Amino acid sequence: MKNxxxxxxxxxxxxxxxxxxxxxxxxxSRSLNxxxxxxxxxxxxxxxxxxxxxxxxxxxxxxxxxEEMYKFSQKGVRNLNDKTKRIxxxxxxxxxxxxxxxxxxxxxxxxxxxxxxxxxxxxxISITCNNPDPTCxxxxxxxxxxxxxxxxxxxxxxxxxYLVQAGSREGLRMINGFRHLFLLPExxxxxxxxxxxxSSQSIFEKRIxxxxxxxxxxxxxxxxxxxxxxxxxxxxxxxxxxxxxxCTCFNVIDxxxxxxxxxxxxxWDTCMxxxxxxxxxxxxxxxxxxxxxxxxxxxxxxxxxxQFGRFxxxxxxxxxxxxxxxIDMATIANKLD
Amino acid sequence: xxxxxKKGLYLPVDAKINDVVDLTPDVKLYKLRKPxxxxxxxxxxxxxxxxxxxxxxxxxxxTSEIHQDIELCIxxxxxxxxxxxxxxxxxxxxxxxxxGNRFPFEDAYGQDVLFIAGGIGIAPLRSLINLVIEKRxxxxxxxxxxxxxxxxxxxxxxxxxxxxxxxxxLTLTIDVECKEWACSFGLVTEHINRQxxxxxxxxxxxxxxxxxxxxxxxxLSLLGMPAEHIITTIEAHMKCGVGKxxxxxxxxxxxxxxxxxxxxxxxxxxxxxxx
Numbered sequence: 001m002k003n004x005x006x007x008x009x010x011x012x013x014x015x016x017x018x019x020x021x022x023x024x025x026x027x028x029s030r031s032l033n034x035x036x037x038x039x040x041x042x043x044x045x046x047x048x049x050x051x052x053x054x055x056x057x058x059x060x061x062x063x064x065x066x067e068e069m070y071k072f073s074q075k076g077v078r079n080l081n082d083k084t085k086r087i088x089x090x091x092x093x094x095x096x097x098x099x100x101x102x103x104x105x106x107x108x109x110x111x112x113x114x115x116x117x118x119x120x121x122x123x124x125i126s127i128t129c130n131n132p133d134p135t136c137x138x139x140x141x142x143x144x145x146x147x148x149x150x151x152x153x154x155x156x157x158x159x160x161x162y163l164v165q166a167g168s169r170e171g172l173r174m175i176n177g178f179r180h181l182f183l184l185p186e187x188x189x190x191x192x193x194x195x196x197x198x199s200s201q202s203i204f205e206k207r208i209x210x211x212x213x214x215x216x217x218x219x220x221x222x223x224x225x226x227x228x229x230x231x232x233x234x235x236x237x238x239x240x241x242x243x244x245x246x247c248t249c250f251n252v253i254d255x256x257x258x259x260x261x262x263x264x265x266x267x268w269d270t271c272m273x274x275x276x277x278x279x280x281x282x283x284x285x286x287x288x289x290x291x292x293x294x295x296x297x298x299x300x301x302x303x304x305x306x307q308f309g310r311f312x313x314x315x316x317x318x319x320x321x322x323x324x325x326x327i328d329m330a331t332i333a334n335k336l337d
Numbered sequence: 338x339x340x341x342x343k344k345g346l347y348l349p350v351d352a353k354i355n356d357v358v359d360l361t362p363d364v365k366l367y368k369l370r371k372p373x374x375x376x377x378x379x380x381x382x383x384x385x386x387x388x389x390x391x392x393x394x395x396x397x398x399x400t401s402e403i404h405q406d407i408e409l410c411i412x413x414x415x416x417x418x419x420x421x422x423x424x425x426x427x428x429x430x431x432x433x434x435x436x437g438n439r440f441p442f443e444d445a446y447g448q449d450v451l452f453i454a455g456g457i458g459i460a461p462l463r464s465l466i467n468l469v470i471e472k473r474x475x476x477x478x479x480x481x482x483x484x485x486x487x488x489x490x491x492x493x494x495x496x497x498x499x500x501x502x503x504x505x506x507l508t509l510t511i512d513v514e515c516k517e518w519a520c521s522f523g524l525v526t527e528h529i530n531r532q533x534x535x536x537x538x539x540x541x542x543x544x545x546x547x548x549x550x551x552x553x554x555x556x557l558s559l560l561g562m563p564a565e566h567i568i569t570t571i572e573a574h575m576k577c578g579v580g581k582x583x584x585x586x587x588x589x590x591x592x593x594x595x596x597x598x599x600x601x602x603x604x605x606x607x608x609x610x611x612x
Contacts, residue, residue, distance in 0.1 A: 069347060072388040079345060110579045110594070113345040249583030252347075252576045256389045264388070269576075269583070277584060279574045280414035283547055285587065295588070303589035 003166040005175060005182035006189050007155075012162065013044045015181055016089065019174060023085035023123070026061065028054050038088065049090050049157065052133045053316055057245035058088055058095050059102065062118045065242075065268050069114060069252070073261040080263075081117040087174070089125045091151075093144030094136070094314040096126045098245035100150040104308055105248055114266075123170050128156040128193075130200050135317030137206040137330055143314040145200045146193075158192040206330055210311050213336045214301050222336060224290070230297075230332065231290040233325035238270035240296070240328065243318035246304075249276075271296060297332065346579055349386040349431025355406055356426055360492045363413040364457065365422060366398070368406040369430060376435070377401055379442065379464035380570055380598045383434035384578040385409060390420035394575045394593070396461035397435065400468045407432070410460035410492065436578045437597050440465050440542060440568060449477040449534035453525055453553050455484045455545025459492050461570050461597075462544050470503045477539070480506040480532045484525035484545070487511060488518045506533065526552045529560065536560040543569040554601045567601035 007015065016025060024040055027047040031037045036054040038061070041047055056065075071078045106115035129136070129145035138144030147154060152171035156163040163185060166172045175182055216222055241247040251269040256262040269276065272292055277285045286292050304312030319328035352369040360366050377397055386392040393415075399408035409430075413422045424430065442465060450469060454462050469476055481500065485491045488511055501507040508528050509520040521528060525545070541562060543553050550569050557567050573585035573592040585592035588607045590599075 070388075077348070077388065079348065081345075106581065110346060110581070112347075112581055114347070248581065249586075250576065250581070251584075252392065252582070254389050254391050260389060262389050271583060271586070277574050279572055280412070280418075281546070283572075285547075285573065295586075298588065299586070306589060 002184065003172060004185050005164040005166075006185045007162045007164050007182055009160050009162065011181045015178055016041075016044050018178060019087055023087045025087050025089060026058075027089040038091075041089075047090060049127055050131050053092065053094075053136070053318055053321070055318060055321065056243050057098065057316065057318060058091050059098065059245045061086060061088060061122060062099065062102065062115055063106075063248065063250075063268075067114060067266050068263050069266055070264040071262075072264065074259065081114060083117055083121055086118075086122045087125065088122060091124050091126045092129055092316070093126055093147045093151075093154075094129075094138040094316040095245050096124055096147055096150045097138070097143035097314045098316070099124065101246060101304075101308060101310055101312075101314075102248065123152040123174065125153040125155060125171075125174075126151040128154065128196060128200070130157055130196050132200060132203050133317055134205045135320040135330065136204060136315060137208040137317065138315035139201055139204050140207055140209045141311060141313065141315045146197050156193045156196055158189060158196065161189070163189050163193050206315075206317075206334075208315070208330055208333045208337065210301060210313060210333055213333050214305065214311075216336055217298070217302060226336075227290050227294045227297075230327045231288075231293045233327045234272065234289060234293050235325050236272050236274070236289065236292075237324065238272045239322035239324070240319040241270035241272060242268055243322045245314060245316055245318070246300070246312050293327070297329075300329070346581075347433070347577065349384065349392070349433045351429040352407065352432050354424060354426050354428050354430060357424070360410070361490050364490075364492060365411055365413075367409045367411060367421075367424075367430065368399075369409065369432065371405070371407050372432070375407065377407075378435075378439035379468055380440040380461060381435040381437050382461075382578075382597060383407070383409070383432040383436060384575070385411070385417075385421065386431035386433065387417060387420050387424075388431065391417045392431075392433075392576070392578075393417045393421075394436075394573075394578055396464075396570070396597070398460040398463045400464050400471070402471055403467050410457065410463075412457050433578060437593055438595070440570070440598050442469065442542075445540035445566075446475045447477065449539035450479045451529075451532055451534050451539060451541040451557075452479075452481040452483075453529070453541060453543040453545070453549075454481070455525055455549040456486065456490065457492065458543075458545030458549070459483055460544075462542060463493060463496070465542060466500060466505070470500065470505070473504065478506065478534045479504065480508070480534055482508045482510065482525045482528045482532070484510045484512065484549070487513075488515065508532075524552075525549060526556050529553065529556050536562045538566075540566045540568065543567070547572075554604070558601060564602035564605060565600050569599060569601070569604070570597045571599060573597070 027041045036051045068080045106112040151167045154165045249269045250266045300312030356368040358366040382396040384392045385395045395409045398410045514522045576582035580591040580594035
């Protein structure tokens with residue numbers, strides 16, 4: 001079965017309009033204040049495909065900042081699993097890599113049904129990054145700029161046409177209804193894709209592999225005083241956690257209305273806050289700031305590889321953009337490398 | 338551990354309250370009707386849930402081999418537990434579980450066992466103490482040091498006398514001396530070296546406030562007990578109980594799914610909950 005095709009640039013809007021009939025089409029566009037955000041696309045020409053990284057990451061469509069879990073009332077409890085069909089277009093390779101890891105975290109034996117019901121109804125069409133930001137470092141981690149797996153469809157911009165690669169059955173299904181729009185690739189198309197990849201690789205300003213950092217931490221070469229110097233620059237704003245495509249912590253609260261009616265919600269939470277671990281009797285297992293900042297780095301650099309065999313960082317560079325104290329992953333990795 | 342609730346990982350099952358017993362002014366014992374297919378072991382816990390209030394992790398204090406009901410010992414400490422305290426027999430509590438790992442009591446077969454409890458820390462240990470008494474001949478000497486702040490805060494007082502009659506060397510202690518108390522005084526750690534058990538080969542099961550757990554584990558290890566034999570169950574802030582919400586995460590381990598029962602060896606290696 002063929003899973004590589006060529007789509008002419010002029011046919012892209014038509015194809016997306018057809019796909020939109022069956023699912024909510026979400027893509028990157030510029031918000032009124034200038035940020036790049038993923039949202040439902042009304043006019044396809046408003047989508048920006050060579051944009052900088054979106055803030056926040058597209059994880060919010062699988063694990064939203066505020067998610068309603070259950071509605072409860074005197075009559076009983078209703079499960080609010082979101083089953084909306086979504087196609088998310090123009091996702092970066094780093095975010096696709098992050099979602100592949102989130103699938104393993106929320107899946108498994110203890111499967112998070114809220115995440116998984118969204119995930120099963122969402123297709124991802126990724127774009128090979130042809131203009132990485134100055135903050136990006138996915139190339140050193142193998143999570144971009146081009147991917148081999150993880151996407152449903154991957155598009156590479158070849159100028160007047162796109163090379164389209166299908167990575168799943170859902171991906172092929174999006175093509176199969178519209179086979180008349182897609183040609184089979186020729187050698188020149190692959191050559192052009194390779195050119196795009198090379199030129200993209202050359203744009204990366206940061207060359208970071210986290211392996212050296214991990215090894216240094218494991219060898220005990222990173223002292224407490226180093227983490228103290230990191231912690232004292234932390235504003236505890238939680239920005240790194242909220243923007244990170246791989247941060248998964250949440251809080252659960254009950255929102256009560258009249259007559260014992262209400263909603264159980266889950267909201268993003270961050271381990272940078274002092275009250276995150278607070279227990280009865282005001283006991284704080286992570287009371288000092290150094291414990292919290294170090295825990296974030298240890299989780300991503302040491303424990304993610306132990307548990308999943310991959311770093312808990314995909315090099316998207318969002319923490320570099322967000323962190324006001326300049327103690328983001330790239331800066332710390334550069335200091336320790 | 339596998340999720341057995343097909344309706345979802347976070348959906349609690351209603352359990353009817355059969356009885357509520359006031360143990361002390363701020364601690365109540367709830368006896369809940371056991372839902373079908375609820376099989377648990379000492380050391381495990383449930384997420385007790387009340388729609389409109391929230392969810393809290395509560396250890397199971399009953400023993401499935403002995404008690405018909407699921408018993409939860411709940412201290413009024415915050416918003417959710419205060420709401421739980423307003424419930425009466427006939428009402429329902431939502432429960433999710435059983436969650437977490439269990440006490441590895443089979444390892445202690447043929448050996449002496451020392452239980453150390455502080456305050457409400459007796460609750461998770463009670464589940465194991467009753468099981469150990471049930472399987473009395475599998476163990477050597479059994480001792481319990483149970484410390485409370487004041488005489489009014491001692492939980493399960495009649496039951497402790499029952500344990501004593503069943504051959505447990507019981508030390509009930511109160512932090513500060515007072516007249517109406519006929520048993521021992523002082524912190525639990527002051528009583529550890531007075532026990533007549535074999536520290537080199539015996540096992541210790543500890544639960545209580547963080548400070549007490551840390552001090553007791555340290556003292557036992559100085560008395561020659563191997564770190565793998567010193568076993569504790571720790572408390573942590575939790576929202577999900579299934580290793581997703583991240584609140585109980587500590588140095589690569591989740592207290593809810595990897596614990597709450599840990600040995601001193603694990604706690605030292607991973608730095609779990611050592612403020």
